[in-house]
Amino acid sequence: MGRRLRAALRLLDPWALTVVGGLVALSVVVLMASPGPWREVVGPSPLPRLAPACPRDAAVFATVPGGRCVGAAWVHLDPGVPRLTVVLLPARLSVDVPGAGLVPLSEAVARAGPGAAAAALGAGxxxxxDAWASLDQRAVRRVLAPLSGDARPRRGRAALREARRAWRGRGPALAVWRRQYRSLREALPRQPYADMGVVAFSNYVLGFGAVSSDLDLQEAALVGRALKELRPGAVRVTCAPLLMLRCRGEQLWRPDRAALESLRRSVAGGLRVPARPPVVRARTVPARVLVAAPLP
Structure with missing residues (x-):
């Protein structure tokens, strides 16, 4: 009888060990899930980190030495299609920068920095x-490089000279804006997007000094991958509708909000935005005088 009992216990030992181990593990799980002082030692479980999304809307500024902005763009990238829409803006456009007041973009970027200028531009x-980027003249020249590949070399060189002059901000504001529009309309669809290296693009944006941006490495790589999928027909360049308010010889360039609302809906809805050349509607504003006097 004793021999049979010992044999039965030997068979039951592994099962008992398994059951006891399972009960211990379950107790630990319940204990850690319950509130208590052990939380202070172990700490809560970290939340899972979500993968970053590709930035869709960015403010891009072209600058000259000294930080003065000579041209800007609202760049919308739709990675799902993919499609790139560039809404060109003149440096004369005024934005309301906290601490600086209502100033043109040409001054806002230099005085408040591209981050504050992007926030003010977005509000306007x-x-x-989602992001901002500031390009110096080296980066601008890379964007304009396809203009030199015209089938007629003399025409290509002339177009490139005119474009570089416009992107240095030389000339009357409206004429500069028009030349900038023509140059981007020709240069952007001809960029070699399919040959773009994602790592090379990320390194150029983040590490070569020609571009300053608030993108991190992952975001830059996502933008690079989306750009690599672009085809020439998926690139659209247009201009924002603007108002020029005139008063006593002074001018104030502001967004035409009624026309801009239609453009915003088209971009957000993934619709094909029509090419709109630079147009500024002029409006004369009567002068007003505000007299402030202390109360008696």
Whole structure:
């Protein structure tokens, strides 16, 4: 009888060990899930990190030495299609910068920095920017490089000279804006997007000094991958509708909010935005005088 009992216990030992181990593990799980002082030692479980999304809307500024902005753009990238829409803006456009007041973009970027200028521009356009970038003249020349590949070399060199002059901000504001529009309309669809290296693009944006941006490495790589999928027909360049308010010889360039609302809906809805050349509607504003006097 004793021999049979010992044999039965030997068979039951592994099962008992398994059951006891399972009960211990379950107790630990319940204990850690319950509130208590051990939380202070172990700490709560970290939340899973979500993968970053590709920035869709960015404010891009072209600058000259000294930081003065000579041209800007609202860039909308739709990675799902993919499609790139560039809404060109003149440096004469005024934005309301906290601490600096209502100033043109040409001054806002230099005085407040591209981050503050992007926030002010987004508020003026009614667009929430996910990122901003500032390009110096080296980066601008890379964007304009396809203009030199014209089938007629003399014409290509002339177009490139005119474009570079415009992107240095030389000339009357409206004429500069028009030349900038023509140059981007020709240069952007001809960029070699399919040959773009994602790593090379990320390194150029983040590490070569020609571009300053608030993108991190992952976001830059996502933008690079989306750009690599672009085809020439998926690139659209247009201009924002603007108002020029005149008063006593002074001018104030502001967004035309009624026309801009239609543009915003088209961009947000993924619709094909029609090419709109630079147009500024002029409006004369009567002068007003405000007299402030202390109360008696």
């Amino acid at each position: 356009l009614g667009v929430r920017f």
